[in-house]
Amino acid sequence: MKILGIETSCDETSAAVLTDSLEILSSIVLSQDEIHAPYGGIVPELASRQHIASITYVVEESLSRARLSLADIDAYAVTQGPGLIGSLLVGLSFAKGLAYSFDKPLIPIDHLEAHVESAFIENEDIAFPVLALLVSGGHTSIFLLDTKLSFHEIGRTRDDAAGEALDKIAKFLELDYPGGPVIEKLAAKGDPKEFPFAIPHMTDGSMDFSFSGLKTAALRLIREHDISKNHPKFADFLASFQQAVIRALLANMSQSIKVYRPRSLILCGGVARNDALREAFQKLGRNVPLPTYIPSPEFCTDNAVMVAALAVEKLAHQKDTPLDLSLNAYPR
């Protein structure tokens, strides 16, 4: 079987073709970073318009690199939500049209579940139960999976996502968009102990996150120390802030491990490209000790391979895969 996956939930237009044994025949990701960079963040209206302009090319290119035509595709998979509603609708409508004209199944995919699935693309034998930390620009959550496809969200951010906090501080400091990778590069030369940050703790025993407090603390330090690109301790400040975000993420993960006693750990989402976070997560795994799985960087940021991969799992477990043309996108 050949599955064509489509992902347009945010600012990447992506299509990928996979076989039902998870062989990747092609993967195309067209980023809109340059379009949103002048605004320091994603402009939803520009994102959906760019998806419309790119989607045909991206899907055609994914087919041509896989040396296939639409008639060879056995099933379609598409991100249904959560994400930007206008962006989601472009991919969903396109996939519906293809599935309808070729009379093939259409598998709706949850974006957060697809991020978690990205860890299984390169590792099929992950022991359950699994605790997965998903850290991206729009989401920061912990999922518990007792078995394949049983996604239970046990904690989520109550305000900003971790990537969003990095992007907002970067924007405030007039760094390029997206801020996460820019901060990582500059922070590599800094001392993370130079600026103290208090790590937020939920008082109600929940595994939820909060990053707005860290963001406010960062803004206060920026004002107090007059931090800017020319400040001699600029790299130290960024290293300290990045380290605080990582500590906040891992504090909840450690607590969740104690409560839920998993057999393996996953780190996924765009911020999982960050080497300092990857290393800290692996160290946590060694200390517990539990095996850790982190996807290759290209599968951390938004991509259609993870969408098609989750569809392969669903097709294997679900007997009935009808074509439901009334499917709608959901923003959250």
Ligand code: KG4
């Ligand atoms: O998963 P993703 O592509 O989109 C969402 O679903 O949100 O994640 C994008 C986020 C952005 O906030 C970006 O700054 C962050 O991932 N990011 C990074 C790095 N690469 C991307 N954050 C820290 N370090 C990186 N190397």
Ligand code: ZN
């Ligand atoms: Zn994402």
